[in-house]
Amino acid sequence: MKVLIVSLYHPELVRGGAQQVAYELFEGLQQRADVEPYLLASADHNSPALFKSGARITGFDGRPNEFLFLTQEYDYAWEKGANVLLVEAFKEFLELIRPDVVHFHHFLTFGIDLLTLTRRVLPEVKIVFTAHEFLAICPANGHMVRRTDASLCTRASAVRCHQCLPERLPEHYFMRDMWMRRHLEAVDVFTTPSRFMISHYTNWGLDESKFVHVTNGMRARGVTLPAASKTGARKRFGFFGQMVDAKGLHVLLEAVALLRAGGFTDFTVEINGDNIHFATPKRRAEIEAFLAAEAEFPLAERNVLFNGSYHPEQLRARMARVDWVVVPSVWWEIFCLVISEAWSFGRPVIASNAGGPAERVRDGVDGMLFELGDARALADAMYRACTEDGLWDSLAAGITPPARQEEMVEGFVGVYSARKAA
């Protein structure tokens, strides 16, 4: 079975969750005798050195079956490319490879209309589409968070989308909705890494019977981390991930302020992440002001430490320094790889009660959930974590190891092999 994986970016060129999952799937498929996998990963202005004159699709760094789709002129309003030559190149590539399955991870950078093209070029091919967020439904970065009041959105509509993004008229969003559905019609099977996503898409009107939940998997780790400090006190919290608004770092910092205001200072929070330049100016200013003020305190009085970004290889060391991992996301966090990472190191998670984290973290069993966006509720959970005897041990013992890469690959192979619905 020939499987072509079409991915937004190559994770070694531009880091990100969707491309990481797509690549790990590709690697996993390479280990199987029954699958001949191909990877076509998009590249854009972020990787100018890899563009070759006159080329639209090229190989990648001498690796068999890995290709780069050299995209340009992307139209974000309609999530489509504008260049005819790229369409021709993609068509030729499909005709050359003639895959049995084309598995799209995202459509950003190459365009959602390539799904329709794929169906037209290969009428019998099985088209699988993995949704990594809700960009087809929500033009506001696919987050489904209302820009009017930061509440979670449960229903897109022409007027509601216009309220979030008033620079365009309601009719634009009406058309965008029709446009997205039109191209998703080409898809045989949708997969989502979390089950709650299925209800979002079916509420939007897609056919539930076309959806399959396939969890994201993790590469097996060679080392296990020793238990957190044996002093008994579990009072070290860690934040891992991008410092963008949706990840809710500001909620964590506000919780820190509330704890201090209540006279409780016997804890630490370590922040591991970067990309603060993608945060809104308001949040960025808030976070930077907090960290600057924190840096003014004598070392012993600091509650919050900023460690900066980390390479996957450094994750073990960073995890070793904390007892708890906090996931304060303020959007429909999709899967949350950080939860898998925390669990793989035996760290219980304190997470917002929405989306993937709410689906994965069992409150009181392997972690704690708090009301999304509520700094007071997070502060309460942190206080409890620091002060309640035996809580950490109980929750750590409740952790089930996260799904592994092989399970994910097996899940997708099952999708590829299932008979096409009539």
Added chain:
Amino acid sequence: MAPAAQQEDLANPVHAPEPPDFDEQIYLRLNPDVLLAVAAGKFGSGLEHYERFGRAEGRPITDLGTLPRGRVVPTAKSRDTAELAEAPVGVLDAIRISPAGGIYVVGWVNDSLDRLDSVDLHFQGWSVCLDAAAMARVRRPDAEPASGNGTPHAYGFWGFLYAAQRLTAGACNVVLRLKSGAELTLSPHAEMAEDQDLRNIALGQLAQAPYLGNAYFAAAAAVDGELGDQLLDFNRMLTRRAVNAPYVERFGPRRENYKASIIVCLYGKPEYLFLQQAMFSRHPAMRDYEFIYVSNSPEMAETLLREARRCALIYGLSVTLVLFSGNAGFGAANNVAAQYAASSRLIIMNPDVFPYDQDWAVKHEAVLEGMPEAQTRLFGVPLYYDDGSLMHAGMYFEADAMPSLTPGRRPETSILRVEHYGKGAPPETARFLRPRPVPAVTGAFISVARDWFEQLDGFTEDYIFGHYEDADLCLKSLEAGCAAWLHDVRLWHLEGKGSIRTPVHEGGSAVNRWLFTKTWGELVCAELLGPVPEHPALRAAAEEALA
């Protein structure tokens, strides 16, 4: 003082003895303009003036004695006082000349007491006199504080003339002449403007100028007559030029003939090409249809060519692109596009129209096959807003009238207005969806037999840019014996979102309203007014629908 009279008299001076009762002081008192002229050194004395001009002019020389209190005593005939009028106060803001012979002037003059009669332009090598009656009068808030005497008055004026010959701009002498003969001579510099720009300047002015009274009526009144005719003439020339030798390219599969040719006129928004292709290509029946996109926006040419190629690869429908060098307007663009059609059925469609039901083409064919020919020769369909409510289920006519209280203008301005049946109604309102003859249907979707379309000479091309050609076509059809019908083949219509619209287009619409009213006012007012028109072909159906 009348210069012409002076000249004549200078050539043939009068030599007559001084009248015995001539009194220098009384003559100067009764003739203040002579007093000023003597003071300015133009005449040596009042007597000199009297001998050279005054006598022939019948100037008063006799002391009036003690004037009766509170009563005006005329000292000269009224036509004589007119000759004494002072030079008016006014400004010429701009004169623009276009290469093809468009002339545009704009300015203001204080003619609240003595009306503007004409504006003469004298250029190196050519002169022209613009009749004030053919000019638009508008308010000039900047001139009002200085010139205003408390009574509202439209001090502003602008005029347009299409001379249809190559003209040069440059230094210009302008004479603003009032009814009395009083004149103001100005020497502005006239600049050249491209022909299209000049049309846009004039239409923008028509739409945006502040009027004395309701702008909707005032703009129609402004173009009523010569000004409207001049703008139409000029626009016809631009239309002819725009459609001359279009660039035509075909994309996708090509057949000898199709079940229907969908003609879409694009303006300002190229994305509607790929949006329509994506939406219409969903049903296999669309392989029997061809699309002809005709563009009135030359600046979109590259994007359209690229998108048409992309669409052919992704959606595989037959697409023909017809690209003009300028904006030919809706009517001419569709007429030209129809010449490239390979079918006997034309569908005129707006770019922001999309299938409501995937199988709309099947439904469209069922109408053609199942209904009597007279009911399908020209028909429209129910159109829906994006919010789900009905947007259009046929059109009817209303007339708006406004009395004009301005002296010297026609007593009433009447404008025909087009209304849609069922606008905003719940989507399933049966009475609007029922197949029936209607006074007109919107140009957003018209399905018309090609031979009938050609017999009607297609769309009238006089309308500027767009608006009213659809109603005009339907009335031409009705007059030729075939009412437009409405059949239930539903489509979405994101009205007005598929093209750009600026004040210039509003100006075009104002001209079109006037033209449509001039063309059809009599027929409409006699038989087609209101949602239940008297016209025998329509009354019964309309009554039933609205019952």
